[in-house]
Amino acid sequence: METHNMMDYDQEYAAFKWEVPEYFNFTRDVVDKWAADPDKLAMLWVDDDGNEVRKTFAGFSRAARRTANVLKAQGVKKGDVIVLLLPRLIEWWEINLAAILMGAVISPGTTQLTPKDLKFRFDAAEAVCVITDNENAPKVDEVIGECPTVKSRIMVGESREGWLDLRAATAGASEEFETVPTRSDENAILYFTSGTTGYPKMTVHTHVSFPLGHLITGKYWLDLRPEDLHWNLSDTGWAKAAWSSLFGPWNMGAALFVHHSPRFNTKKTLELLQQYPITTLCGAPTNYRMLVLEDLKQYKFPTLRHCVGAGEPLNPEVIETWKEATGIIIRDGYGQTESVLICGTFPCLEPRFGSMGKPSPGFDLQVVDDEGKILPPGQEGDIAVRVKPERPVGLFKEYWKNPEKTAGVYRGDWYITGDRAYKDEDGYFWFVGRSDDVILAAGYRIGPFEVESALLEHDAVAESAVVSSPDELRGEVVKAFVILAPGYQPSDELVKELQDYVKKVTAPYKYPRKIEFVDSLPKTVSGKIRRIELREKEWAGKR
Template sequence: MPDSFNMTNYEQTFAEFQWEVPESYNFARDVIDRWALDPDRLALWWVDDYGNEDKKTFRELSDASQRLCNVLREQGIGKGDVVVVILPRLVEWWVINIACLRMGAVISPGTMQLTAKDIRFRLQMADARCIITTDAIAERVDEIYGECPTLQSRILIGGERAGWLRYHEAMATASDSFPTVDTAADDSAILYFTSGTTGYPKMTLHTHTSYPIGHTVTGRYWLDLRSEDLHWNLSDTGWAKAAWSSFFGPWICGAAIFVHHSDRFDPKRTLELLDQYPITTFCGAPTIYRMLVLEDLKQYRFSRLRHCVGAGEPLNPEVIDIWKEATGLTIRDGYGQTESVLLVGSFPCLEPRIGSMGKPAPGFDVQVIDDEGNILPPNKEGDIAVRVKPKRPVGLFKEYWRDPEKTASVFRGDWYLTGDRAYRDEDGYFWFVGRADDVILSAGYRIGPFEVESALLEHEAVAESAVVSSPDEIRGEVVKAFVVLRPGFMPSDDLADELKEHVKKVTAPYKYPRLIEFTPSLPKTVSGKIRRVELRNREWQDHRKA
C-alpha cells in the first residue's frame, strides 16, 4: 500500500481514476490488519480535558477488535445482525466499528443526544440485536427495552446495570484471535439514520465497499492524507462525517487519528490543542471555524498544520480570510452526504474559489441537471446529480433500508439526485444554492422539520406548527417554528421557552427551535398542506433586508 496518495494534477487524476472493487472485501482485514503488520504504527491518539492520554497502534486495535468479536459471538451476534452504538469519543467506539466490520455485523451509530423515544424508533426500525453504550444512555434504553423484542444483548461501557454485560469485564477474558468473515462487496455493513423532509429518519444502508473503499477519494484527495499525518476531525461519532474523516478516510491512507474527548465544544481549548499537538490536517464544520476566528488567533502557533477542510455548507469569505491570515492555510470546502462519500471538493491542487464547493471527485460524474435529466449549461441552477448508468460508482449507498419507494424516488433516469441545488461555472466549479427540500442544516446537524413539528404538537398549547430554517451568523441557519396556539392559550415569552424545553425532552435536544413565532394561521396549499417554502422565503428575505 503506497504511502502517498495526494493529487498533483486534477485533470489527469480525474481522467485516469478507476475504481478497484474485489468480489470480497473486509476493511478490518484488508486495511487495519495490513497496517498492523508494523506493530508500532500509530492509529489513534486520544486525549480528554483532564490530562489523560491514550495512544493505540493498529496492532492494538486489531487485537482488541478480535476480542470484541468473540464477546459479541458469545452474545449470539453474527453476520448481518444490527449493532447500535451510541458513544461519545471513546477509544471503544473505534474498536467496535472495526469489530463489526470484521465479523460482518451491521453497525448503526447514534448521537449521545438521542432521547428514549429516538432510541426506541432506531432499535425497532433496524431490528437491532445489540446495543453498546454508556450508563447515561443505558438508562434511556431500559425505559423502552420491553418495546424492542429483537434486542437480545445490551453491553455497557463503564458502570454496572442489571441485565447489561460489562464491556471491559467481558473483554478481559476474551481471546484476541477471530477469523475475519469474508464479506462480499455488496454485503450490508453500516446503517445510518438521516433526517428527511417528511416522516421520521430514514435508514441509509452502506456496504462493505461503498464507504470502506469509496472513502479512498475522501482520504487521498480531499483530506490529502499521507501516512505520516495526524488528522483531527471534530465530528460527533453519531454522524456519517465521523465515518468519513475519523475512520475510513484517514486509515485507508495509514494516517493516525487525533481524538479529543469532551462534553462540549470549546473554541479556546480547540486552538490550544492545535498548538500543543503535532496535528497536521484538520476538519471541522463551518460553525466551528466561525467560532474559532472569534478568538485571538495570534496567541497560537500552527507550526505543524498543513491542510484544513470544512463541510456541511459554504463558509463565509471573511472567516476564510481571517483563518488564512493566522495559519497561512485556505479552508477548502467539500461536499457529500450520508448517502455518499465525497462527491465534490476544493482539492489542494485546485486554485480555490472562495464560496465554491470545488470540482467533482475522481470516480464520480457529477453534473447539474434539469427536471428531465438533461445536463444544464454553465451558470444555470439545477439539481446536483451523480451518474449511475451504465455503471454505478463506488461510494453511493446501497438503499434506504426496507423502503424501495423512497430509494426509487432519488433516482431520475441515469442519475442519482442528491436533493441539493447548485450551478456550475464555465471552469467546472460548483456553487451551492441550497436544499431542494425543507431539511435544515444547522451547525453541521441535519434536522427534518417533521420531527420538530411532531414534538411541538405533543404540547397541549399547540394546534399547528411549521418549522423552517432561519439565517444565523454562527450556525449558518437555525430552526424556527411558527406556532398556532389552541384556544385558551396566549402567546408569551414564557410559553415560547416552555415549548423549547418541551422539544428538547421529546426529541434530540439539538433539534429544538431556537426561534418561535406565534401566528394566528399558517399558509397552506388548496389541498391543505403547509407551505413551508413561503415561510422560509420570508425568513431569508427579511434577513437580507435587515
Template sequence: MPGSFNMSDYKQTCAEFTWEVPPSYNFARDVLDRWAADPDRLALWWVDDHGNEDKKTFRELSDAAQRFCNVLEAQGVGKGDVVVVILPRLVEWWIIHIACLRMGAVISPGTMQLTAKDIRFRLQAADGRCIITTNAVAPRVDEIYSECPTMTSRILIGGEREGWIDGHRALSEAHDRFPAADTAADDNAILYFTSGTTGYPKMTVHTHASYPIGHTVTGRYWLDLRPEDLHWNLSDTGWAKAAWSSFFGPWICGAAVFIHHSDRFDPKKTLQLLDQYPITTFCGAPTIYRMLVLEDLKAYRFAHLRHCVGAGEPLNPEVIDTWKEATGLTIRDGYGQTESVLLVGSFPCLEPRIGSMGKPSPGFDIQVIDDMGNILPPHKEGDIAVRVRPHRPVGLFKEYWRDPEKTAAVFRGDWYLTGDRAYRDEEGYLWFVGRADDVILSAGYRIGPFEVESALLEHEAVAESAVVSSPDEVRGEVVKAFVVLRPGFMPSDQLANELKEHVKEVTAPYKYPRLIEFIPSLPKTVSGKIRRVELRNREWKEHRNS
C-alpha cells in the same frame, strides 16, 4: 485506484481513476490488518479535558477488536445482525466499529443526544440485535427495551448495571483471535439514520465497499492524507462525517487519528490542542471555524498544521481570510452526504474559488441537471446529480433499507439526485444554491421538520406548527417554529420557552426550535399541505433586508 496518496494534476487523476472492487472485501482484514503488520504504526491518539492520554497502534486496535468480536459472538451477534452503537469519543467506539466490520455485523451509530423514543424507533426499525452505550444513555434504553423483541444484548462501556454486560470486563476475558468474515463487497456494513422532510429518519445502508472503499477519494484527495499525518476531525461520533474523517478516510491512508474527548465544544481548548499536539490536518464544520476566528488566533502557533477542510455549507469569505492570515492555510470546502462519500471538493491541487464547493471527485460524474435529466449549461441553477448509469460509482449508498419507494424517489433516469441545488461556472466549479427540500442543516446537524413538528404537537397548547430554517451567523441556520395555538392559550415568552424545553424532552435536544413565532394560521396549498417554502423564503428575505 491510483497508488499515490495525493493529487497533483486534477484532470489527469480524474481521467486515470478507476474503482477496483473485489468480490470479497473486509476493511478490518484488507486495510487495518495490513497496517497492523507494523507493530509500531500509530493509529489513534486520544486525549481528554483532564490530562489523560492514550495512544493505540493498529496492532493494538486489531487485537482489541478481535477480542470484542468474541464478546459480540458470545452475545448471539452474528453476520448481518445490527449493532446499535451510542458512544461519545471513547477509544471503544473505534474498537467496536472495527470488530463489527471484521465479523460482518452491521454497525448503526447514534448520537448521545437520542431520547428513549428515538432509540426505540431505531431498534425496532432496524431489528437491532445488540446495543452498546454508556451509563448516561443506559436508563433510556432500559425504558424501552421490553418493546424491542429482536434485542438480545445490552453492553455497557464503563461501569456496571443490572441486565447489562460489562464491556470492559468481557473484553479483558475474551479470546484474542477472531478470523475476519469473508464479507461480500455488496453485503450490508453500516446503517445510518438520516432525517428527511416527511416521516421519521430513513435507514441509509452502506456496504463493505461503498464507504470502506469509496472513502479513498475522501482520504487521499480531499483530506490529502499521508501515512505520517495526524488528522483531527471534530465531528460527533453519531454522524456519518465521523466515518468519513475519523475512521475510513484516515486509515485508508495509514494516517493516525487524533481524538479529543469532551462534553462540549470549546474554541479556546481546540486552539490550544492545535498548538500543543503535532496535528497536521484538520476537519471542522463551518460553525466551528466561525467560532474559532472569534478568538485571538495570534496567541497560538500552528507549527505542524498543513491542511484544513470544512464541509456542510459554504464558509464566509471573511472567515476564510481570517483563518488564512493566522495559519497561512486556506480552508478547503467539500460536499457529500450520509448517502455518499465526498462528491465535490476544493482539492489542494485546485485554485480555490471562495464560496465554491470545488470540482467533482475522481470516480464521479457530477452534473447540474433539469427536471428532465438534461445537463444544464453554466450559470443555470438545477439539481446536483450523480451519474449512476451505465456504471454506478462505488461511493454511493446501497438503498434506504426496507423503503423501496423512497429509494426510487431519489433517482431520475441515469442520475441519483442529492436533493441539493447548484450551478456550474465555465471552469467547472460548482456553486451551492440550497437544498431542494425542507431539511435544516444547523451547525452540522441534519434536522427534519417533521420530527420537530411532531414533538410540538404533543404539547397541549399547540394546534399546528411549521418548522423551517432561519439564518444564523454562527450556526449557518437554526430551527424556527411557526406555531398556531389551541383555543384558550395565549402567546408569551414563557410559553415559547416551555415549548422549547418540551421539544428537548420529546426528541433529541439538538433538534429544538431556537426561535418560535406564534401566528394565527399557516400558509397551505389547496390540498391542505403546509407551504413551508413560503415561510422559509420569508424568513431568509427578512434577514437579507435587515
C-alpha cells in the same frame, strides 16, 4: 514545492478507476495491513483531564478480535444490527472494527437520542444488540421492554444490572477470530438520516461503499499520508465520523487525534492544535465560525498544513479570517450520509471562496433539470450523480426497507441528491441550498446561505439562520434569526443597520425583511442548522 496526493486535477480525474474486489473486509484488508508494522500509530487519544492514550494499528487489530469474540458469545451473527451510542471512547473504534470482522451491521447514533428515538431505531432496524455508556443506558432501559428484537445490552464503563460489562468481558477474551467472509455488496453500516418530513430514513452502506469508497475522501480531499496526525471535530453519531475519523484516514495509514470531551470548546481546541503535532484538521463550518471569534493571534500551529470543512458551505468571511491567522485556506467539500466526498476543493485546485470545488475522481457529477438533462454553466438545477451504466462505489445501496423512498431519489440515469447548485464556466460547483430550503420571494429564488454569509461579515453577528416567512404582499419574505457577537445588544437601530448591510453586500432583494435576535439556533447532531424547524414555526397555521 509541496507534494500532494493529487497534483493535477484533470489528469487524476481522467485516469481514476474504481477497483472492487468480490470480497472486502476493512478490518482485515486495511487495518491489519497497517498493523504489520507493530509500532505504527493509529490513534492519539486525549481527554479534558490530561490523560493520553497512544494506540497502534496492531493494538486495534487485537482489540477488534477480542471484541468480536465477546459479541459472538452474546449471539450476534453476520447481518445482525448493532446500535452503537458512545462518545469518543476508544471502544467506539474497536466495536466498529469488530462488527466489520464478523459481518454484523453497525448503526451508530448520537448520544443525544431520546428513549423514543431509540425505540424507533431498535424496531425499524430490528436491532439485536445495543452498546452504550452509563449515561445513555437508562434511556435504553426505559424502552427495552417494548423492543423484542434487542437480545443483548452491552455497557462501556460501570457495571449495570442486565448489561454486559464490555471492558471486563474483552479483558478475558481470545485474540483469535476467523474473519467472516464479507462480500463487497453486503450490508455493513446503517445510518438514520433525518429528511425534511417524516421519520428518519435508514441509509444502508455496503462493505465497500463507505469503507473502500472513502479512499477518495482520505486520499484526495483530506490529502493524508501515513505520517499524518488527523483531527476531525465531528461527533461519533454522525456519518462524518465514518468519513474523517475512521475510513478516510485509516485507508491512508494516517493516525487519528481524538479529543474526548462532552462539548466543543473553542479555547481548548486552539490550545490542543498548538500543543500536539496535528497536521490536518476537519470541522463543520459551525466549528470554524466559533473558532474565528477567538483572538487567533495568540496561537501558533507549527505542524498544521491542511484544513477542510464540510456539512454546509463555508462562508468566505470565515475562510479569510482563518487564512489571515494561520496562513491556511479551509477547503470545502461536499457529500452526504448517502455518499463519500463527491465534490471538493482539492489541494491542487485554485480555491474559489464559497464554492464546493470540483467533482471527485470516480464521480460523474452534474447539475440537471427536472427531466435529468445536463444544464449549461450558470443555470441552477439539481446536483446529480450518474449511476448508469455504472454505479460509483462511494454511493449508498438503498434506503433500507423503503423501496418507494429509494426509487424516489433516481431520475433517469441519475441519483438526485436533493441539493441545488449551479456550475460556473470552469467547472466549479456553487451550492444554492437544499431543494426545500430555497426561499421564493416576490418571484425571486433566494438561497439562505448567501444571506447568512452576508450577515456574518457584520461584526455584530456571531451566527445566523435564514428561512422563509409568510408575507401578505410577497407570499414569503426572508427572515433572519441572529445570534449576536459578544458586546452587542438587540435594537431597532441594529436591525436597520444589518438590513442595509445585506442590501449592500448582496442583491438588494435578498435582504432580510424580518430579523429576530435569539440566544441559540436549532441544530442537528452534526452542527447543521435545522432551518426546517425555524421555517415550520414561521409558517404554523399559515399553509
